Amino acid sequence: MAKNKTAETTVYVEDFIHLFVDNDQKKADSFQLIKLMQEWYGFEPKMWGPTIIGFGSYHYKYASGHEGDAPLLGFSPRKAEFSLYVFSPREDNKQLLDNFGKYKMGKAxxxxxxxxxxxxxxxEAMCRDSIAYLEEHHACACRK
Known part of the structure; x- marks a missing residue:
């Protein structure tokens, strides 16, 4: 079975931001997101794969047998825009999007x-709802 590319690494988050992010506003926003997510949940930020900053973790297993670990919440300060990994398919989250602001929806x-x-x-409300969803549906290290 193929190894999951998005695994926790030992790269320091701060080093990644200083080396990878070349826009001052995006750097400031990255550090603000880290501060907020740490404040909301108490998890230390960790690098997942080469570009995702994640918080906490959970274990997933698909019907196909593929399984692995992933961050509960995360983001990536990509060149064009931020990718926020904070959305779950719950009805509450879908309604929150109406008041979220300017965004585009991706697959994940x-x-x-x-x-x-x-x-x-x-x-914050979306993040809390996503963690509740993951606690409900996956083996979750939400209480680490």
């Missing part, structure tokens, strides 16, 4: 240009 994430484009309180 939300894309935003900058934090000023979104409502931070809605982001």
């Amino acid at each position: 994430c939300l894309y935003i240009k900058k934090l000023a484009d979104i409502d931070i309180s809605v982001l």
